[in-house]
Amino acid sequence: MPGAGDSxxxxxxxxxxxxxxxxxRNTLLAYGRDLGxxxxxxxxxxxxxxxxTQDDxxxxxxxxxxxxxxxxxxxxxxSSLKQFYRFAHDEGTRADNPALRIDGPGRARRLPGTLTESEVSRLLDCARDHGADPATRARNACLFELLYAAGLRVSELVGLPHAALRGAPEMLMVRGKGGKDRMVPLSDPARTAAAVWLTHRDAAEAALRARGGAASKFLFPARGAEGHMTRVRxxxxxxxxxxxxxxxPERVSPHVLRHAFATHLLAGGADLRVIQTLLGHADLGTTEIYTHVLDDRLRALVMDHHPLARD
Structure with a gap:
Protein backbone atom coordinates (compact mmCIF):
# COMPACT_ATOMS: atom_id res chain seq x y z
CA MET A 1 0.00 0.00 0.00
CA PRO A 2 1.34 3.49 -0.83
CA GLY A 3 2.27 5.67 2.12
CA ALA A 4 -0.07 8.44 3.27
CA GLY A 5 1.84 11.11 1.37
CA ASP A 6 1.92 9.18 -1.90
CA SER A 7 -1.76 8.22 -1.50
CA ARG A 25 -13.45 4.49 -14.27
CA ASN A 26 -11.35 1.68 -15.73
CA THR A 27 -8.72 4.21 -16.85
CA LEU A 28 -8.56 5.70 -13.36
CA LEU A 29 -8.22 2.24 -11.83
CA ALA A 30 -5.35 1.44 -14.21
CA TYR A 31 -3.53 4.66 -13.31
CA GLY A 32 -4.08 3.95 -9.63
CA ARG A 33 -2.67 0.42 -9.91
CA ASP A 34 0.38 1.57 -11.87
CA LEU A 35 1.24 4.39 -9.50
CA GLY A 36 0.50 2.28 -6.44
CA THR A 53 14.82 10.91 -8.64
CA GLN A 54 15.31 10.07 -12.30
CA ASP A 55 17.77 7.34 -11.23
CA ASP A 56 15.13 5.84 -8.91
CA SER A 79 3.37 6.58 -19.23
CA SER A 80 1.45 6.69 -15.94
CA LEU A 81 4.52 8.02 -14.13
CA LYS A 82 5.17 10.64 -16.81
CA GLN A 83 1.62 11.96 -16.61
CA PHE A 84 1.69 11.88 -12.82
CA TYR A 85 4.91 13.90 -12.59
CA ARG A 86 3.79 16.31 -15.30
CA PHE A 87 0.73 17.00 -13.16
CA ALA A 88 2.84 17.38 -9.99
CA HIS A 89 5.22 19.78 -11.73
CA ASP A 90 2.40 21.83 -13.26
CA GLU A 91 0.70 22.07 -9.87
CA GLY A 92 3.94 23.19 -8.21
CA THR A 93 4.08 20.26 -5.81
CA ARG A 94 7.41 19.26 -7.35
CA ALA A 95 10.00 21.69 -8.62
CA ASP A 96 11.33 19.19 -11.14
CA ASN A 97 9.99 16.36 -13.29
CA PRO A 98 12.13 13.23 -12.76
CA ALA A 99 10.33 11.29 -15.51
CA LEU A 100 10.76 13.94 -18.21
CA ARG A 101 13.95 12.60 -19.81
CA ILE A 102 13.29 8.89 -19.43
CA ASP A 103 12.87 7.00 -22.69
CA GLY A 104 10.58 4.02 -22.43
CA PRO A 105 10.60 0.65 -24.17
CA GLY A 106 7.76 1.77 -26.43
CA ARG A 107 4.98 -0.45 -27.61
CA ALA A 108 5.40 -3.16 -30.17
CA ARG A 109 3.30 -2.34 -33.19
CA ARG A 110 1.90 -5.80 -33.78
CA LEU A 111 -0.63 -6.48 -36.48
CA PRO A 112 -3.95 -6.98 -34.76
CA GLY A 113 -5.45 -10.44 -34.87
CA THR A 114 -8.48 -10.69 -37.08
CA LEU A 115 -10.93 -13.12 -38.67
CA THR A 116 -11.97 -13.75 -42.24
CA GLU A 117 -15.45 -12.78 -43.38
CA SER A 118 -16.34 -16.48 -43.54
CA GLU A 119 -15.20 -17.01 -39.93
CA VAL A 120 -17.22 -14.02 -38.73
CA SER A 121 -20.30 -15.42 -40.52
CA ARG A 122 -19.86 -18.73 -38.72
CA LEU A 123 -19.51 -16.90 -35.42
CA LEU A 124 -22.68 -14.87 -35.98
CA ASP A 125 -24.62 -17.96 -37.03
CA CYS A 126 -23.59 -19.81 -33.86
CA ALA A 127 -24.37 -16.81 -31.64
CA ARG A 128 -27.98 -16.90 -32.88
CA ASP A 129 -28.30 -20.53 -31.75
CA HIS A 130 -26.31 -20.28 -28.51
CA GLY A 131 -28.42 -20.20 -25.38
CA ALA A 132 -30.84 -22.27 -23.32
CA ASP A 133 -33.95 -20.29 -24.27
CA PRO A 134 -35.20 -17.91 -27.00
CA ALA A 135 -34.47 -14.81 -24.91
CA THR A 136 -30.84 -15.78 -24.30
CA ARG A 137 -30.35 -16.65 -27.97
CA ALA A 138 -31.87 -13.30 -28.99
CA ARG A 139 -29.58 -11.46 -26.56
CA ASN A 140 -26.50 -13.28 -27.87
CA ALA A 141 -27.44 -12.58 -31.48
CA CYS A 142 -27.87 -8.89 -30.67
CA LEU A 143 -24.53 -8.67 -28.84
CA PHE A 144 -22.54 -10.21 -31.69
CA GLU A 145 -24.36 -8.39 -34.48
CA LEU A 146 -23.84 -5.01 -32.80
CA LEU A 147 -20.19 -5.69 -32.04
CA TYR A 148 -19.35 -6.60 -35.63
CA ALA A 149 -21.68 -4.07 -37.28
CA ALA A 150 -20.41 -1.10 -35.28
CA GLY A 151 -16.88 -2.09 -34.22
CA LEU A 152 -17.62 -1.26 -30.59
CA ARG A 153 -15.28 -1.58 -27.64
CA VAL A 154 -16.53 -4.12 -25.10
CA SER A 155 -17.28 -1.46 -22.48
CA GLU A 156 -19.25 0.53 -25.07
CA LEU A 157 -21.28 -2.52 -26.07
CA VAL A 158 -22.25 -3.88 -22.65
CA GLY A 159 -22.96 -0.38 -21.33
CA LEU A 160 -25.36 0.64 -24.11
CA PRO A 161 -28.63 2.17 -22.86
CA HIS A 162 -31.74 0.50 -24.26
CA ALA A 163 -32.98 3.89 -25.47
CA ALA A 164 -30.16 3.94 -28.05
CA LEU A 165 -31.83 1.14 -30.05
CA ARG A 166 -35.46 2.19 -29.82
CA GLY A 167 -37.26 2.67 -33.11
CA ALA A 168 -34.78 0.59 -35.14
CA PRO A 169 -32.43 3.55 -35.76
CA GLU A 170 -30.13 3.53 -38.75
CA MET A 171 -27.38 5.20 -36.67
CA LEU A 172 -26.21 4.30 -33.19
CA MET A 173 -24.97 6.93 -30.74
CA VAL A 174 -21.98 5.55 -28.84
CA ARG A 175 -20.36 7.09 -25.75
CA GLY A 176 -16.66 6.34 -26.15
CA LYS A 177 -13.42 7.01 -24.31
CA GLY A 178 -13.23 10.30 -22.48
CA GLY A 179 -17.01 10.69 -22.71
CA LYS A 180 -16.82 11.47 -26.43
CA ASP A 181 -19.87 10.59 -28.51
CA ARG A 182 -19.78 9.26 -32.06
CA MET A 183 -22.38 8.06 -34.55
CA VAL A 184 -22.02 4.62 -36.13
CA PRO A 185 -24.27 3.25 -38.92
CA LEU A 186 -26.11 0.01 -38.16
CA SER A 187 -26.56 -2.85 -40.61
CA ASP A 188 -29.99 -4.31 -41.27
CA PRO A 189 -29.11 -7.60 -39.48
CA ALA A 190 -27.99 -5.63 -36.41
CA ARG A 191 -31.19 -3.58 -36.37
CA THR A 192 -33.30 -6.73 -36.73
CA ALA A 193 -31.41 -8.52 -33.95
CA ALA A 194 -31.81 -5.48 -31.68
CA ALA A 195 -35.57 -5.33 -32.31
CA VAL A 196 -36.01 -9.02 -31.49
CA TRP A 197 -33.90 -8.73 -28.34
CA LEU A 198 -35.77 -5.63 -27.16
CA THR A 199 -39.04 -7.58 -27.28
CA HIS A 200 -37.61 -10.25 -24.95
CA ARG A 201 -35.83 -7.70 -22.77
CA ASP A 202 -38.92 -5.56 -22.30
CA ALA A 203 -41.03 -8.60 -21.36
CA ALA A 204 -38.49 -9.61 -18.72
CA GLU A 205 -38.29 -6.05 -17.39
CA ALA A 206 -42.10 -5.81 -17.16
CA ALA A 207 -42.19 -9.06 -15.16
CA LEU A 208 -39.46 -7.73 -12.88
CA ARG A 209 -41.33 -4.48 -12.22
CA ALA A 210 -44.49 -6.47 -11.47
CA ARG A 211 -42.54 -8.17 -8.68
CA GLY A 212 -41.44 -4.82 -7.31
CA GLY A 213 -38.04 -4.70 -8.98
CA ALA A 214 -36.41 -1.57 -10.40
CA ALA A 215 -36.28 -0.93 -14.14
CA SER A 216 -32.91 -0.97 -15.87
CA LYS A 217 -31.66 1.67 -18.28
CA PHE A 218 -29.28 -0.78 -19.99
CA LEU A 219 -29.82 -2.74 -23.19
CA PHE A 220 -28.23 -5.81 -21.59
CA PRO A 221 -29.30 -5.64 -17.93
CA ALA A 222 -27.80 -7.91 -15.27
CA ARG A 223 -28.09 -8.29 -11.52
CA GLY A 224 -24.49 -7.33 -10.71
CA ALA A 225 -23.26 -4.08 -9.22
CA GLU A 226 -22.74 -2.47 -12.63
CA GLY A 227 -26.34 -3.15 -13.64
CA HIS A 228 -25.38 -4.61 -17.01
CA MET A 229 -23.53 -7.59 -18.45
CA THR A 230 -19.88 -7.38 -17.42
CA ARG A 231 -16.96 -7.29 -19.83
CA VAL A 232 -15.63 -10.49 -18.26
CA ARG A 233 -18.92 -12.33 -18.86
CA PRO A 249 -11.10 -19.71 -28.80
CA GLU A 250 -7.57 -18.39 -28.30
CA ARG A 251 -7.87 -16.58 -31.65
CA VAL A 252 -11.23 -14.98 -30.88
CA SER A 253 -12.03 -12.17 -28.48
CA PRO A 254 -14.29 -9.11 -28.50
CA HIS A 255 -11.30 -7.01 -29.56
CA VAL A 256 -10.57 -9.35 -32.47
CA LEU A 257 -14.12 -8.81 -33.72
CA ARG A 258 -13.54 -5.05 -33.51
CA HIS A 259 -10.38 -5.57 -35.58
CA ALA A 260 -12.36 -7.64 -38.07
CA PHE A 261 -14.87 -4.80 -38.44
CA ALA A 262 -12.09 -2.34 -39.35
CA THR A 263 -10.11 -4.78 -41.49
CA HIS A 264 -13.10 -5.81 -43.60
CA LEU A 265 -14.16 -2.19 -44.11
CA LEU A 266 -10.69 -1.18 -45.26
CA ALA A 267 -10.38 -4.20 -47.54
CA GLY A 268 -13.71 -3.20 -49.06
CA GLY A 269 -12.41 0.26 -49.95
CA ALA A 270 -13.41 2.40 -46.95
CA ASP A 271 -11.37 5.53 -46.28
CA LEU A 272 -8.97 5.29 -43.33
CA ARG A 273 -10.26 8.49 -41.76
CA VAL A 274 -13.82 7.18 -41.90
CA ILE A 275 -12.67 4.05 -40.07
CA GLN A 276 -10.89 6.26 -37.54
CA THR A 277 -14.18 8.04 -36.84
CA LEU A 278 -16.17 4.82 -36.60
CA LEU A 279 -13.70 3.25 -34.19
CA GLY A 280 -13.49 6.38 -32.06
CA HIS A 281 -9.69 6.69 -32.38
CA ALA A 282 -8.39 10.10 -31.32
CA ASP A 283 -5.21 9.64 -33.39
CA LEU A 284 -5.11 8.47 -37.01
CA GLY A 285 -1.82 6.73 -36.22
CA THR A 286 -3.75 4.21 -34.12
CA THR A 287 -5.95 3.38 -37.09
CA GLU A 288 -3.04 3.10 -39.54
CA ILE A 289 -2.08 -0.31 -38.17
CA TYR A 290 -4.98 -1.71 -40.20
CA THR A 291 -3.31 -0.75 -43.48
CA HIS A 292 -1.61 -4.17 -43.52
CA VAL A 293 -4.75 -5.44 -45.26
CA LEU A 294 -4.01 -3.20 -48.23
CA ASP A 295 -0.86 -5.10 -49.22
CA ASP A 296 -2.55 -7.78 -51.32
CA ARG A 297 -4.97 -5.30 -52.88
CA LEU A 298 -2.20 -2.89 -53.87
CA ARG A 299 -0.09 -5.72 -55.26
CA ALA A 300 -2.99 -6.92 -57.40
CA LEU A 301 -3.64 -3.34 -58.53
CA VAL A 302 -0.05 -2.94 -59.73
CA MET A 303 0.03 -6.34 -61.40
CA ASP A 304 -3.21 -5.65 -63.24
CA HIS A 305 -2.50 -2.11 -64.38
CA HIS A 306 1.25 -1.37 -64.46
CA PRO A 307 2.57 -1.66 -68.06
CA LEU A 308 5.76 -3.47 -67.00
CA ALA A 309 3.77 -6.07 -65.08
CA ARG A 310 1.85 -7.18 -68.17
CA ASP A 311 2.89 -10.08 -70.37
Missing part, protein backbone atom coordinates in the same frame (compact mmCIF):
# COMPACT_ATOMS: atom_id res chain seq x y z
CA UNK A 8 -2.74 11.90 -1.27
CA UNK A 9 -0.68 12.72 -4.37
CA UNK A 10 -2.15 9.83 -6.35
CA UNK A 11 -5.70 10.74 -5.28
CA UNK A 12 -5.19 14.36 -6.31
CA UNK A 13 -3.86 13.25 -9.71
CA UNK A 14 -6.77 10.87 -10.31
CA UNK A 15 -9.31 13.53 -9.35
CA UNK A 16 -7.68 15.98 -11.74
CA UNK A 17 -7.69 13.70 -14.80
CA UNK A 18 -11.24 12.61 -14.00
CA UNK A 19 -12.37 16.24 -13.96
CA UNK A 20 -10.24 17.62 -16.79
CA UNK A 21 -10.16 14.70 -19.24
CA UNK A 22 -13.32 12.84 -18.28
CA UNK A 23 -11.26 9.68 -17.77
CA UNK A 24 -13.35 6.52 -17.48
CA UNK A 37 2.91 -0.40 -7.68
CA UNK A 38 5.66 2.18 -8.26
CA UNK A 39 5.03 3.71 -4.82
CA UNK A 40 5.31 0.29 -3.13
CA UNK A 41 8.56 -0.49 -4.98
CA UNK A 42 10.04 2.87 -3.94
CA UNK A 43 8.87 2.44 -0.33
CA UNK A 44 10.78 -0.85 -0.06
CA UNK A 45 13.90 1.20 -0.82
CA UNK A 46 13.16 4.05 1.53
CA UNK A 47 11.89 6.38 -1.21
CA UNK A 48 8.55 7.89 -2.16
CA UNK A 49 6.98 9.33 -5.29
CA UNK A 50 7.62 12.74 -3.73
CA UNK A 51 11.37 12.16 -3.28
CA UNK A 52 12.09 9.85 -6.23
CA UNK A 57 12.55 5.68 -11.68
CA UNK A 58 15.03 4.20 -14.15
CA UNK A 59 15.99 1.56 -11.57
CA UNK A 60 12.30 0.75 -11.15
CA UNK A 61 11.88 0.22 -14.90
CA UNK A 62 15.01 -1.96 -15.04
CA UNK A 63 13.56 -4.05 -12.20
CA UNK A 64 10.31 -4.53 -14.13
CA UNK A 65 12.29 -5.71 -17.15
CA UNK A 66 14.29 -8.12 -14.97
CA UNK A 67 11.03 -9.57 -13.66
CA UNK A 68 10.05 -10.40 -17.23
CA UNK A 69 7.24 -7.86 -17.44
CA UNK A 70 5.90 -7.39 -20.97
CA UNK A 71 7.18 -4.39 -22.90
CA UNK A 72 3.67 -2.98 -23.36
CA UNK A 73 3.04 -3.13 -19.60
CA UNK A 74 6.35 -1.42 -18.84
CA UNK A 75 5.53 1.28 -21.39
CA UNK A 76 2.16 1.83 -19.73
CA UNK A 77 3.75 2.05 -16.26
CA UNK A 78 6.18 4.69 -17.51
CA UNK A 234 -19.07 -11.19 -22.48
CA UNK A 235 -15.45 -12.18 -23.03
CA UNK A 236 -16.33 -15.67 -21.80
CA UNK A 237 -19.41 -15.75 -24.02
CA UNK A 238 -17.29 -14.97 -27.09
CA UNK A 239 -15.01 -17.90 -26.25
CA UNK A 240 -18.03 -20.21 -25.89
CA UNK A 241 -19.47 -19.19 -29.24
CA UNK A 242 -16.06 -19.43 -30.95
CA UNK A 243 -15.67 -23.02 -29.77
CA UNK A 244 -19.19 -23.82 -30.98
CA UNK A 245 -18.30 -22.31 -34.39
CA UNK A 246 -15.25 -24.58 -34.69
CA UNK A 247 -12.79 -21.71 -34.22
CA UNK A 248 -9.85 -21.71 -31.84
Missing amino acids: RWISAFLEAIAAEKGAA HASDWLADRGRTLETA LESYLVALDAEGMARATRARRL FHGLVKEVAARAGLD
Whole structure:
Protein backbone atom coordinates (compact mmCIF):
# COMPACT_ATOMS: atom_id res chain seq x y z
CA MET A 1 0.00 0.00 0.00
CA PRO A 2 1.34 3.49 -0.83
CA GLY A 3 2.27 5.67 2.12
CA ALA A 4 -0.07 8.44 3.27
CA GLY A 5 1.84 11.11 1.37
CA ASP A 6 1.92 9.18 -1.90
CA SER A 7 -1.76 8.22 -1.50
CA ARG A 8 -2.74 11.90 -1.27
CA TRP A 9 -0.68 12.72 -4.37
CA ILE A 10 -2.15 9.83 -6.35
CA SER A 11 -5.70 10.74 -5.28
CA ALA A 12 -5.19 14.36 -6.31
CA PHE A 13 -3.86 13.25 -9.71
CA LEU A 14 -6.77 10.87 -10.31
CA GLU A 15 -9.31 13.53 -9.35
CA ALA A 16 -7.68 15.98 -11.74
CA ILE A 17 -7.69 13.70 -14.80
CA ALA A 18 -11.24 12.61 -14.00
CA ALA A 19 -12.37 16.24 -13.96
CA GLU A 20 -10.24 17.62 -16.79
CA LYS A 21 -10.16 14.70 -19.24
CA GLY A 22 -13.32 12.84 -18.28
CA ALA A 23 -11.26 9.68 -17.77
CA ALA A 24 -13.35 6.52 -17.48
CA ARG A 25 -13.45 4.49 -14.27
CA ASN A 26 -11.35 1.68 -15.73
CA THR A 27 -8.72 4.21 -16.85
CA LEU A 28 -8.56 5.70 -13.36
CA LEU A 29 -8.22 2.24 -11.83
CA ALA A 30 -5.35 1.44 -14.21
CA TYR A 31 -3.53 4.66 -13.31
CA GLY A 32 -4.08 3.95 -9.63
CA ARG A 33 -2.67 0.42 -9.91
CA ASP A 34 0.38 1.57 -11.87
CA LEU A 35 1.24 4.39 -9.50
CA GLY A 36 0.50 2.28 -6.44
CA HIS A 37 2.91 -0.40 -7.68
CA ALA A 38 5.66 2.18 -8.26
CA SER A 39 5.03 3.71 -4.82
CA ASP A 40 5.31 0.29 -3.13
CA TRP A 41 8.56 -0.49 -4.98
CA LEU A 42 10.04 2.87 -3.94
CA ALA A 43 8.87 2.44 -0.33
CA ASP A 44 10.78 -0.85 -0.06
CA ARG A 45 13.90 1.20 -0.82
CA GLY A 46 13.16 4.05 1.53
CA ARG A 47 11.89 6.38 -1.21
CA THR A 48 8.55 7.89 -2.16
CA LEU A 49 6.98 9.33 -5.29
CA GLU A 50 7.62 12.74 -3.73
CA THR A 51 11.37 12.16 -3.28
CA ALA A 52 12.09 9.85 -6.23
CA THR A 53 14.82 10.91 -8.64
CA GLN A 54 15.31 10.07 -12.30
CA ASP A 55 17.77 7.34 -11.23
CA ASP A 56 15.13 5.84 -8.91
CA LEU A 57 12.55 5.68 -11.68
CA GLU A 58 15.03 4.20 -14.15
CA SER A 59 15.99 1.56 -11.57
CA TYR A 60 12.30 0.75 -11.15
CA LEU A 61 11.88 0.22 -14.90
CA VAL A 62 15.01 -1.96 -15.04
CA ALA A 63 13.56 -4.05 -12.20
CA LEU A 64 10.31 -4.53 -14.13
CA ASP A 65 12.29 -5.71 -17.15
CA ALA A 66 14.29 -8.12 -14.97
CA GLU A 67 11.03 -9.57 -13.66
CA GLY A 68 10.05 -10.40 -17.23
CA MET A 69 7.24 -7.86 -17.44
CA ALA A 70 5.90 -7.39 -20.97
CA ARG A 71 7.18 -4.39 -22.90
CA ALA A 72 3.67 -2.98 -23.36
CA THR A 73 3.04 -3.13 -19.60
CA ARG A 74 6.35 -1.42 -18.84
CA ALA A 75 5.53 1.28 -21.39
CA ARG A 76 2.16 1.83 -19.73
CA ARG A 77 3.75 2.05 -16.26
CA LEU A 78 6.18 4.69 -17.51
CA SER A 79 3.37 6.58 -19.23
CA SER A 80 1.45 6.69 -15.94
CA LEU A 81 4.52 8.02 -14.13
CA LYS A 82 5.17 10.64 -16.81
CA GLN A 83 1.62 11.96 -16.61
CA PHE A 84 1.69 11.88 -12.82
CA TYR A 85 4.91 13.90 -12.59
CA ARG A 86 3.79 16.31 -15.30
CA PHE A 87 0.73 17.00 -13.16
CA ALA A 88 2.84 17.38 -9.99
CA HIS A 89 5.22 19.78 -11.73
CA ASP A 90 2.40 21.83 -13.26
CA GLU A 91 0.70 22.07 -9.87
CA GLY A 92 3.94 23.19 -8.21
CA THR A 93 4.08 20.26 -5.81
CA ARG A 94 7.41 19.26 -7.35
CA ALA A 95 10.00 21.69 -8.62
CA ASP A 96 11.33 19.19 -11.14
CA ASN A 97 9.99 16.36 -13.29
CA PRO A 98 12.13 13.23 -12.76
CA ALA A 99 10.33 11.29 -15.51
CA LEU A 100 10.76 13.94 -18.21
CA ARG A 101 13.95 12.60 -19.81
CA ILE A 102 13.29 8.89 -19.43
CA ASP A 103 12.87 7.00 -22.69
CA GLY A 104 10.58 4.02 -22.43
CA PRO A 105 10.60 0.65 -24.17
CA GLY A 106 7.76 1.77 -26.43
CA ARG A 107 4.98 -0.45 -27.61
CA ALA A 108 5.40 -3.16 -30.17
CA ARG A 109 3.30 -2.34 -33.19
CA ARG A 110 1.90 -5.80 -33.78
CA LEU A 111 -0.63 -6.48 -36.48
CA PRO A 112 -3.95 -6.98 -34.76
CA GLY A 113 -5.45 -10.44 -34.87
CA THR A 114 -8.48 -10.69 -37.08
CA LEU A 115 -10.93 -13.12 -38.67
CA THR A 116 -11.97 -13.75 -42.24
CA GLU A 117 -15.45 -12.78 -43.38
CA SER A 118 -16.34 -16.48 -43.54
CA GLU A 119 -15.20 -17.01 -39.93
CA VAL A 120 -17.22 -14.02 -38.73
CA SER A 121 -20.30 -15.42 -40.52
CA ARG A 122 -19.86 -18.73 -38.72
CA LEU A 123 -19.51 -16.90 -35.42
CA LEU A 124 -22.68 -14.87 -35.98
CA ASP A 125 -24.62 -17.96 -37.03
CA CYS A 126 -23.59 -19.81 -33.86
CA ALA A 127 -24.37 -16.81 -31.64
CA ARG A 128 -27.98 -16.90 -32.88
CA ASP A 129 -28.30 -20.53 -31.75
CA HIS A 130 -26.31 -20.28 -28.51
CA GLY A 131 -28.42 -20.20 -25.38
CA ALA A 132 -30.84 -22.27 -23.32
CA ASP A 133 -33.95 -20.29 -24.27
CA PRO A 134 -35.20 -17.91 -27.00
CA ALA A 135 -34.47 -14.81 -24.91
CA THR A 136 -30.84 -15.78 -24.30
CA ARG A 137 -30.35 -16.65 -27.97
CA ALA A 138 -31.87 -13.30 -28.99
CA ARG A 139 -29.58 -11.46 -26.56
CA ASN A 140 -26.50 -13.28 -27.87
CA ALA A 141 -27.44 -12.58 -31.48
CA CYS A 142 -27.87 -8.89 -30.67
CA LEU A 143 -24.53 -8.67 -28.84
CA PHE A 144 -22.54 -10.21 -31.69
CA GLU A 145 -24.36 -8.39 -34.48
CA LEU A 146 -23.84 -5.01 -32.80
CA LEU A 147 -20.19 -5.69 -32.04
CA TYR A 148 -19.35 -6.60 -35.63
CA ALA A 149 -21.68 -4.07 -37.28
CA ALA A 150 -20.41 -1.10 -35.28
CA GLY A 151 -16.88 -2.09 -34.22
CA LEU A 152 -17.62 -1.26 -30.59
CA ARG A 153 -15.28 -1.58 -27.64
CA VAL A 154 -16.53 -4.12 -25.10
CA SER A 155 -17.28 -1.46 -22.48
CA GLU A 156 -19.25 0.53 -25.07
CA LEU A 157 -21.28 -2.52 -26.07
CA VAL A 158 -22.25 -3.88 -22.65
CA GLY A 159 -22.96 -0.38 -21.33
CA LEU A 160 -25.36 0.64 -24.11
CA PRO A 161 -28.63 2.17 -22.86
CA HIS A 162 -31.74 0.50 -24.26
CA ALA A 163 -32.98 3.89 -25.47
CA ALA A 164 -30.16 3.94 -28.05
CA LEU A 165 -31.83 1.14 -30.05
CA ARG A 166 -35.46 2.19 -29.82
CA GLY A 167 -37.26 2.67 -33.11
CA ALA A 168 -34.78 0.59 -35.14
CA PRO A 169 -32.43 3.55 -35.76
CA GLU A 170 -30.13 3.53 -38.75
CA MET A 171 -27.38 5.20 -36.67
CA LEU A 172 -26.21 4.30 -33.19
CA MET A 173 -24.97 6.93 -30.74
CA VAL A 174 -21.98 5.55 -28.84
CA ARG A 175 -20.36 7.09 -25.75
CA GLY A 176 -16.66 6.34 -26.15
CA LYS A 177 -13.42 7.01 -24.31
CA GLY A 178 -13.23 10.30 -22.48
CA GLY A 179 -17.01 10.69 -22.71
CA LYS A 180 -16.82 11.47 -26.43
CA ASP A 181 -19.87 10.59 -28.51
CA ARG A 182 -19.78 9.26 -32.06
CA MET A 183 -22.38 8.06 -34.55
CA VAL A 184 -22.02 4.62 -36.13
CA PRO A 185 -24.27 3.25 -38.92
CA LEU A 186 -26.11 0.01 -38.16
CA SER A 187 -26.56 -2.85 -40.61
CA ASP A 188 -29.99 -4.31 -41.27
CA PRO A 189 -29.11 -7.60 -39.48
CA ALA A 190 -27.99 -5.63 -36.41
CA ARG A 191 -31.19 -3.58 -36.37
CA THR A 192 -33.30 -6.73 -36.73
CA ALA A 193 -31.41 -8.52 -33.95
CA ALA A 194 -31.81 -5.48 -31.68
CA ALA A 195 -35.57 -5.33 -32.31
CA VAL A 196 -36.01 -9.02 -31.49
CA TRP A 197 -33.90 -8.73 -28.34
CA LEU A 198 -35.77 -5.63 -27.16
CA THR A 199 -39.04 -7.58 -27.28
CA HIS A 200 -37.61 -10.25 -24.95
CA ARG A 201 -35.83 -7.70 -22.77
CA ASP A 202 -38.92 -5.56 -22.30
CA ALA A 203 -41.03 -8.60 -21.36
CA ALA A 204 -38.49 -9.61 -18.72
CA GLU A 205 -38.29 -6.05 -17.39
CA ALA A 206 -42.10 -5.81 -17.16
CA ALA A 207 -42.19 -9.06 -15.16
CA LEU A 208 -39.46 -7.73 -12.88
CA ARG A 209 -41.33 -4.48 -12.22
CA ALA A 210 -44.49 -6.47 -11.47
CA ARG A 211 -42.54 -8.17 -8.68
CA GLY A 212 -41.44 -4.82 -7.31
CA GLY A 213 -38.04 -4.70 -8.98
CA ALA A 214 -36.41 -1.57 -10.40
CA ALA A 215 -36.28 -0.93 -14.14
CA SER A 216 -32.91 -0.97 -15.87
CA LYS A 217 -31.66 1.67 -18.28
CA PHE A 218 -29.28 -0.78 -19.99
CA LEU A 219 -29.82 -2.74 -23.19
CA PHE A 220 -28.23 -5.81 -21.59
CA PRO A 221 -29.30 -5.64 -17.93
CA ALA A 222 -27.80 -7.91 -15.27
CA ARG A 223 -28.09 -8.29 -11.52
CA GLY A 224 -24.49 -7.33 -10.71
CA ALA A 225 -23.26 -4.08 -9.22
CA GLU A 226 -22.74 -2.47 -12.63
CA GLY A 227 -26.34 -3.15 -13.64
CA HIS A 228 -25.38 -4.61 -17.01
CA MET A 229 -23.53 -7.59 -18.45
CA THR A 230 -19.88 -7.38 -17.42
CA ARG A 231 -16.96 -7.29 -19.83
CA VAL A 232 -15.63 -10.49 -18.26
CA ARG A 233 -18.92 -12.33 -18.86
CA PHE A 234 -19.07 -11.19 -22.48
CA HIS A 235 -15.45 -12.18 -23.03
CA GLY A 236 -16.33 -15.67 -21.80
CA LEU A 237 -19.41 -15.75 -24.02
CA VAL A 238 -17.29 -14.97 -27.09
CA LYS A 239 -15.01 -17.90 -26.25
CA GLU A 240 -18.03 -20.21 -25.89
CA VAL A 241 -19.47 -19.19 -29.24
CA ALA A 242 -16.06 -19.43 -30.95
CA ALA A 243 -15.67 -23.02 -29.77
CA ARG A 244 -19.19 -23.82 -30.98
CA ALA A 245 -18.30 -22.31 -34.39
CA GLY A 246 -15.25 -24.58 -34.69
CA LEU A 247 -12.79 -21.71 -34.22
CA ASP A 248 -9.85 -21.71 -31.84
CA PRO A 249 -11.10 -19.71 -28.80
CA GLU A 250 -7.57 -18.39 -28.30
CA ARG A 251 -7.87 -16.58 -31.65
CA VAL A 252 -11.23 -14.98 -30.88
CA SER A 253 -12.03 -12.17 -28.48
CA PRO A 254 -14.29 -9.11 -28.50
CA HIS A 255 -11.30 -7.01 -29.56
CA VAL A 256 -10.57 -9.35 -32.47
CA LEU A 257 -14.12 -8.81 -33.72
CA ARG A 258 -13.54 -5.05 -33.51
CA HIS A 259 -10.38 -5.57 -35.58
CA ALA A 260 -12.36 -7.64 -38.07
CA PHE A 261 -14.87 -4.80 -38.44
CA ALA A 262 -12.09 -2.34 -39.35
CA THR A 263 -10.11 -4.78 -41.49
CA HIS A 264 -13.10 -5.81 -43.60
CA LEU A 265 -14.16 -2.19 -44.11
CA LEU A 266 -10.69 -1.18 -45.26
CA ALA A 267 -10.38 -4.20 -47.54
CA GLY A 268 -13.71 -3.20 -49.06
CA GLY A 269 -12.41 0.26 -49.95
CA ALA A 270 -13.41 2.40 -46.95
CA ASP A 271 -11.37 5.53 -46.28
CA LEU A 272 -8.97 5.29 -43.33
CA ARG A 273 -10.26 8.49 -41.76
CA VAL A 274 -13.82 7.18 -41.90
CA ILE A 275 -12.67 4.05 -40.07
CA GLN A 276 -10.89 6.26 -37.54
CA THR A 277 -14.18 8.04 -36.84
CA LEU A 278 -16.17 4.82 -36.60
CA LEU A 279 -13.70 3.25 -34.19
CA GLY A 280 -13.49 6.38 -32.06
CA HIS A 281 -9.69 6.69 -32.38
CA ALA A 282 -8.39 10.10 -31.32
CA ASP A 283 -5.21 9.64 -33.39
CA LEU A 284 -5.11 8.47 -37.01
CA GLY A 285 -1.82 6.73 -36.22
CA THR A 286 -3.75 4.21 -34.12
CA THR A 287 -5.95 3.38 -37.09
CA GLU A 288 -3.04 3.10 -39.54
CA ILE A 289 -2.08 -0.31 -38.17
CA TYR A 290 -4.98 -1.71 -40.20
CA THR A 291 -3.31 -0.75 -43.48
CA HIS A 292 -1.61 -4.17 -43.52
CA VAL A 293 -4.75 -5.44 -45.26
CA LEU A 294 -4.01 -3.20 -48.23
CA ASP A 295 -0.86 -5.10 -49.22
CA ASP A 296 -2.55 -7.78 -51.32
CA ARG A 297 -4.97 -5.30 -52.88
CA LEU A 298 -2.20 -2.89 -53.87
CA ARG A 299 -0.09 -5.72 -55.26
CA ALA A 300 -2.99 -6.92 -57.40
CA LEU A 301 -3.64 -3.34 -58.53
CA VAL A 302 -0.05 -2.94 -59.73
CA MET A 303 0.03 -6.34 -61.40
CA ASP A 304 -3.21 -5.65 -63.24
CA HIS A 305 -2.50 -2.11 -64.38
CA HIS A 306 1.25 -1.37 -64.46
CA PRO A 307 2.57 -1.66 -68.06
CA LEU A 308 5.76 -3.47 -67.00
CA ALA A 309 3.77 -6.07 -65.08
CA ARG A 310 1.85 -7.18 -68.17
CA ASP A 311 2.89 -10.08 -70.37
